[in-house]
């Protein structure tokens with residue numbers, strides 16, 4: 343049975359905060375089978391990483407880390423739309439086996455779930471973490487230790503879930519962890535609601551960008567993501583910038599992601615996500631070999647029950663039409679699990 347991201351969150355919730363900072367011993371790291379070093383290590387060798395950390399931290403004084411541009415002084419403890427404090431709040435960290443196969447490998451993706459969120463969608467599957475901020479406040483040094491811990495467990499990357507509002511802490515922790523031996527790529531697992539100016543600070547630090555593209559329609563973004571009507575335009579520009587930085591996805595000889603862009607698009611009921619426009623936009627704006635994961639796992643969560651348009655799961659027909667559009671517009675690097683799911687649905691439809 344597939345262990346999904348949602349299952350992971352649920353099991354973590356059941357385990358509770360004692361799950362945090364719990365050491366796991368007796369597991370060793372893996373040697374990479376390719377001559378490859380992460381981007382942040384190259385930047386450190388060039389003597390540029392410390393300056394980026396400083397540049398990022400300066401944003402806390404007048405926080406405009408995301409398009410909400412609250413302008414609050416988080417160094418003085420003032421909270422903006424995301425309700426995040428100055429220090430990172432972590433819900434859990436753990437090898438995660440529900441992500442894309444090229445991130446998981448044999449020992450999982452080293453996933454660190456940050457609490458709070460700058461987008462706050464009303465159908466969020468992780469709402470206790472994202473909306474209510476459940477988790478534990480830690481120091482950047484602790485975050486560095488978590489990165490090293492999942493690396494030691496054999497994870498092939500550091501998967502930073504909802505990183506936007508804690509980007510300066512992540513950079514600081516990365517530099518600390520690098521000095522202690524961090525050597526696996528950072529995965530920037532974001533809603534996609536990112537400012538270009540802020541992404542430029544990450545240029546040469548992040549190896550794998552994993553953005554969502556949630557909607558193509560201004561009205562849907564406004565309605566379902568707390569008034570973020572600029573989401574489609576902002577996120578399109580952000581994804582193009584991510585591609586400029588890391589290019590199309592590159593895998594090692596075991597099929598594990600090393601560097602590149604991986605876009606996620608969750609199909610929503612009644613074509614709310616604008617899937618046809620999305621695949622058309624990818625085909626016209628990025629190489630057709632861009633990795634795209636068209637996801638079928640939408641479920642009614644949190645406040646989605648109050649919105650009839652999205653108060654049901656998607657149908658097999660909605661999933662199949664999405665995959666057909668992707669094919670029609672010539673996308674050549676669709677997530678293998680999506681393709682396999684399409685084949686199962688297609689088989690069922692034909693029988």
Ligand code: SF4
Pocket residue numbers: 405406407408409410411412413414421422423424425426460506507
């Ligand atoms: S990161 Fe948080 S405080 Fe900063 S601009 Fe975004 S929502 Fe506002």
